[in-house]
C-alpha cells in the first residue's frame with residue numbers, strides 16, 4: 001500500500017484519498033460563448049505524463065483538497081500543498 005501525505009493530517013494510507021484530476025486543468029471562462037472544441041479539450045483531453053505529474057487529491061477523512069506532485073513511473077509522492085479548507 002502506498003502512503004500519501006495530507007497537508008492537514010500527515011502521512012496516511014492511499015485508501016483514504018480520492019483522485020480529483022490533473023492540476024492546472026482550469027474551466028474555460030465565458031459560458032456559452034466558449035467554443036465547443038475548448039469545452040471538449042477541458043472535459044476530455046489529459047496530458048497523462050510519464051513521470052512527474054501534478055494532481056488534485058482529496059483526503060476523504062478530513063476533506064482537505066490539495067495538489068500533490070507524484071511520479072507516475074516510480075510512484076513516489078511528495079507531500080501535498082493545500083488548496084483551501086484547513087490552511
Ligand SMILES: [Zn+2]
Nearest residue numbers: 006009059062
Ligand atoms: Zn487529512
